[in-house]
Amino acid sequence: MSHSFKALVIAENAEKQYVRNIVQKDISDLPVGDVLIKVHYSALNYKDALSSVGNKGVSKNYPHTPGIDAAGVVEASDSSDFQVGDQVIVTSYDLGMNTAGGLAEYIRVPANWIVKLPAGLTLKEAMINGTAGFTAGMCINALLNHGLNPEKGKVLVTGSTGGVGTLAIAMLAKLGFEVVAVTGKPEAVDFLKKIGASEIVGREALDDQSGRPLLKSVYAGVVDTVGGNILATALKSLTYGASAAICGLVASAELHTTVLPFILRGNTLFGIDSAECPMSLRQNIWQKLATDWKPNDLALLAHEISLEEVPEKLDLMLKGKALGKTIVKL
Structure with a gap:
């Protein structure tokens, strides 16, 4: 041809x-x-x-x-x-x-x-999701399978104005979660609230420099796209039995923390790789993106x-x- x-x-x-x-x-x-x-x-x-x-x-x-x-x-x-x-x-x-x-x-x-x-998505909607939405879906899937539900508390989303972040916020809001969005862009506040964030926190609030191994328990789940000290701060702020799904390194690939969030609060850290995800899981996530997790707007x-x-x-x-x-x- x-x-x-x-x-x-x-x-x-x-x-x-x-x-x-x-x-x-x-x-x-x-x-x-x-x-x-x-x-x-x-x-x-x-x-x-x-x-x-x-x-x-x-x-x-x-x-x-x-x-x-x-x-x-x-x-x-x-x-x-x-x-x-x-x-x-x-x-x-x-x-x-x-x-x-x-x-x-x-x-x-x-x-x-x-x-x-899948039925329920147009080609255009599939690309509004794309790799970013699929990755956000993998993160949410890991958290839900670990037992996260809206009654357990707030879910933190870092890198909230990026593709993964915005789609994670919208999906979590659709599922009834109270979503806290982290951003360093004041001009994005209205946009983040419009897509489903119930609370906005500045990036500096998730950049703890105290050196303390644990902070006040606040978040029942985390979707992290940035890594570095923001992720370390989020891990120190998890509630008992909570989990975090990590899929990015916009801030840093390094993670300086301790084992204490994991052995004293029973927390779990999930690494998310969308590139080589098995096809059976890939099809399952896309089906959910087309149905239960599909944002209304x-x-x-x-x-x-x-x-x-x-x-x-x-x-x-x-x-x-x-x-x-x-x-x-x-």
Whole structure:
């Protein structure tokens, strides 16, 4: 099959700078895979921003098309699991990392990376969730399976204006939880309350410098996307038998704490990895995102842009100025 399509391509120039251009590519340029998908929507993630500036921890080879999320329609398939016309979601695995990603009108991927779009979600809504919503869902799933319920108390969400944070707040609010959002952006307060946060605390309130191993018990659960001392402070502030799910390191990959929250308060720490999540769990989480956990006003959590607007938005993400989710209409 020969067919041209638009794609965002990151390339290294003679000055060793990484430049972004919208170019025409051909289907034959795509990697080998079982299923060809016409992408209707993608979503922007911090990994895409890192890939766009040549971060070799994300993408090793350039020229490259980032985009770790894609939702669209099967156009050709060598797999009996997927038929032409199926609506599908692809997130995680190697998409957009070292495999040409969703910031293009077509992708070609292995069949075992693909989830059929569950009833209750449109392709657009699937990308309002994307990897961020799926990760938030994995965090919430871990906390709920550990016994968290609204009667046990407040749930803290750090990095609350990012994709994972905003979707976690909205889902937890839908499930009846009292959600406390942590932010360093005063201008985001109204937005966070609108999507379901019942309380907003400044970042400095979760940056304990006292050196004490334990603080007052406040939170029955934590969804953490930032790591570092904010996570350490949150762990010291858990109630007895509470748990925290961690999925990010925006502030720091280091964690300086003690064992006391775990051995004196019986707390549990869950590490969340959405990239290599088993398919059975992946399908289960997507089903919940389409039904019980789906916020009533999902569209409030994202704004839509064109492929041509992506480079400017990636710069905002790198500067920490993005708010909520950005989806890309292909």
